[in-house]
Structures are given as structure tokens and as C-alpha cells.
Amino acid sequence: MSGKCALYTAGCEDIPGDIVKTEMRLHEVYNVKKGVWHTHTLCEDAEVLIIENQNTGDENSPKYPLSKDMHNRILELEKE
Secondary structure: OEOOEEEEEOOOOOOOOOOEEEEOOOOOOOOOOOOOOEEEEEOOOOEOOOOOOOOOOHHHOOOOOOOHHHHHHHHHHHHO
């Protein structure tokens, strides 16, 4: 809706793979398929609208902690 947001995806395995950064563009829709590991970063003044399926919740959304390498990779991509 406004500001800058980057979407990070990393495959659709139980354990995420290579992290891919997508700079999101204003007024465009991004569809993350079921089972795809994802997260995002926003600038301080960003406003985004996230729409999820009605049945999306903690019980059917597995959590995967970022490894140190994954964390560092996101930081590297943010600097680019």
C-alpha cells in the first residue's frame, strides 16, 4: 500500500532451501503458494495488506527457526 517491503521465499520443503528476495511493488498482488516458507521485511513507514485463507492459523502453519546462515543471507540481501 505504501513504503517498501521485500518478500523472502525459500522453497516448499520441510526445511527451507535457498532464500530468494522479491522487492514488492506498490499496488501489485503477490501470491505465496501453500507450503512455501516465507517472511518479509518492511521499511519503518511501510503499510501492507496481507490476506490469508480463512483457515490459516498456528495449528496448520509450521514454524521453522532461521538458522544463522539463513539469517545472515537475509541481512546480505537487504544490503543489496
